[in-house]
Amino acid sequence: MLKPPVWLVLLMAMGASYAFFQVLFVHDSGNKLSWNDTPSNQSPIVSTTQLAFGSSPDLALVRHLRRMNAKMYAVYWCGVCQQQLQMFSPQAVKELTVIECDPRGKNPQPQRCERMGIYAFPTWEINGKLLPPGGISLRGLAELSGFDGSKNF
Numbered sequence: 001m002l003k004p005p006v007w008l009v010l011l012m013a014m015g016a017s018y019a020f021f022q023v024l025f026v027h028d029s030g031n032k033l034s035w036n037d038t039p040s041n042q043s044p045i046v047s048t049t050q051l052a053f054g055s056s057p058d059l060a061l062v063r064h065l066r067r068m069n070a071k072m073y074a075v076y077w078c079g080v081c082q083q084q085l086q087m088f089s090p091q092a093v094k095e096l097t098v099i100e101c102d103p104r105g106k107n108p109q110p111q112r113c114e115r116m117g118i119y120a121f122p123t124w125e126i127n128g129k130l131l132p133p134g135g136i137s138l139r140g141l142a143e144l145s146g147f148d149g150s151k152n153f
Contacts, residue, residue, distance in 0.1 A: 056089050056091070056092065057138075057149060057150040057151065057152050057153055058087070058088045058089050058092045058138055058153055059089060059091055059092045059095070060147075060149045060150065061092070061138060061141060061142055061145075061147050061149065061153075062088065062092040062095050062096050063095065064145060064147045064149065065096070065097070065126070065141065065145055065147075066095060066096075066097060068126065068127065068145055069097075069128075070097065070124065070125060070126045070127075070145060071097045071098070071099050071124070071125045072084065072096060072097065072098045072099070072122050072123075072124055072125075073098075073099045073101055073113055073116070073118045073121060073122060073123040073124075073125065074098055074099070074100065074101065074121050074122045075100065075101050075102040075105060075121050076100060076102055076104075076105040076106065077102065078121045078122065080121065080122060080134065080135050081121050081122045083135060084122050084135045084136070085098070087135075087137070087138055087153075088138075099112060099113065101113035101118060101121065116130065117130075118130065118133075120133035120134075121133060122134070122135060124136060124141070124144075126141070126144050126145050127144075127145070131144065137153075138151075138153040139151055139153060
């Protein structure tokens with residue numbers, strides 16, 4: 001049996017990963033929202049002053065989500081979950097409600113995830129409703145949760 005060269009296998013895997021990433025990171029709520037929905041005239045970078053004093057827009061969004069009892073269900077080994085968390089500043093991540101669904105993870109709650117019927121990650125619960133699994137942009141989270149603060153993420 002003829003084996004393909006390693007570079008070809010890697011190239012095919014990268015293409016499959018890219019296609020998978022594109023499917024997971026688009027959320028449709030009438031219009032397409034993606035990880036890259038920052039307008040071209042706005043910087044996605046939050047200043048260090050904002051981070052130091054806790055006034056970054058993503059921190060305000062997380063505090064809004066907490067008031068709404070919103071949750072992100074995740075597993076520690078999920079790359080998409082890690083990418084979702086990286087969208088937030090370190091301070092915002094500390095305040096975000098993340099439910100670990102893998103029994104091997106830190107502070108796991110697998111029974112809760114099973115009871116909710118959550119088997120794909122990340123899955124967000126906003127306004128008491130489970131959203132389709134996959135990453136959601138900060139603007140998408142703001143829109144879905146009714147956040148009326150700054151959306152300059």
